[in-house]
Amino acid sequence: MRISTRQIHKNALDGIVLQQAQVAQSQKQLGSGRRIVVPSDDPTGAVQILDLQSSIAGTKRYQKNIEAARVSLEQQEGVLGSVTDLLQRTRELALQANSGLLDDQARQGIASEISERVDELLDLANVRDANGDYVFSGFKVDQQSFTRTATGFSYGGDDGQRFVQVGPARKMAVSESGRQVFQNIATGNGTFSITQNTANTGTGVIDPGTVTDPAAWVPDTYTLTFVTATTYEVRDSSANLVTSGTYQSEAAIAFNGIQTSVSGAPAAGDSFEIAPSAKQDIFTTLDRLATALNKSVNDPASQAALANDINKFLVDAGQAFNNFTNQRASLGSRLQALEQQKNSNDDFVLLTESALADVQDLDYPQAISLFNQQMVALQAAQQSFVRVQSLSLFNYL
Secondary structure, three states: OOOOHHHHHHHHHHHHHHHHHHHHHHHHHHHHOEOOOOHHHOHHHHHHHHHHHHHHHHHHHHHHHHHHHHHHHHHHHHHHHHHHHHHHHHHHHHHHHOOOOOOHHHHHHHHHHHHHHHHHHHHHHOOEOOOOOEOOOOOOOOOOOEEEEOOEEEEOOOOOOOEEEEEOOEEEEOOOOHHHHHHOEEOOOOOEEEEEOOOOOOOOEEOOOEEOOHHHOOOOOEEEEEOOOOEEEEEOOOOOEEEEEEOOOOOEEEEOOEEEEEEOOOOOOOEEEEEEOOEEOHHHHHHHHHHHHOOOOOOHHHHHHHHHHHHHHHHHHHHHHHHHHHHHHHHHHHHHHHHHHHHHHHHHHHHHHHHHHHHHEOOHHHHHHHHHHHHHHHHHHHHHHHHHHHOOHHHHO
């Protein structure tokens, strides 16, 4: 078979061009450090790379969310730590004020400090984050959480709880509404609360009471009245007699699964209201203590009234303290969960980056060896072409 000189040249040039293309591809790979420089190099691998890169980018966004959540939760934990310290201080002041050795001026000085603590508490409840958003306003982050009004204290937020995505299938709560933290606090012992009648004239001081049989408790508003100085009766909200008896100081007065006791010498007509626990904000709890301490104490009856007010504050403050402690425990649990999720995300990123490297990165020893082989082949093709070009029939005549 005869092969024309033109065909010989074309075949040689095609071989050289192919070898040059292979060398150029290897040079691109070596220069970029990537096995796949353009998608056409390996379409399937290119799709894998995009999927893996997307997973890594998404997980890194979760890590940013976790960091933001950590900052937010730590800020709230710090605020509640300050709140519990403040509340502990007011409890100490209340016990100090209950001493019969203090005069009105000394108690009013304590009341003044408690009023300052209320203002401090409002500042803590109205804390803002780095973005200027109110931390305890739920979704209404641009609204001040709490304000003092002519009738008490008002909540300006809502019940919203903000969440952030911290994993592919996990969200984490990063806020609590101010209503939940500072406002929805049970009064009394959590089941019922006892309030003295401000018109009492005796020296009876009532115990906060306990629940002895939860199944027997019938929620209602009961009135414990001293019919005489030595006899009492308990009636429900419909004036039905529930129980009665002879009064003995500190002896149990029990009915419907609860019991309390009274010490001192109540006067005929004195009464106490026993009602289901309600919800009360911590600001009102402290403010009422300050109001009670500002009253003049000039006889045994007013001293007993003060003792009842302080006892009520202490039991209400105990509920608030428990609420804040539970809130802090919840924040601590979430912070721990965030740390665990962060570690899990870090592990995922490492594994995914390793998988990405397997698909995308170049095996340098293998690539260099291939490049050297390609260079040898290219040089051989070029030398062969030169020799073919120099061939002539006259060389053999």
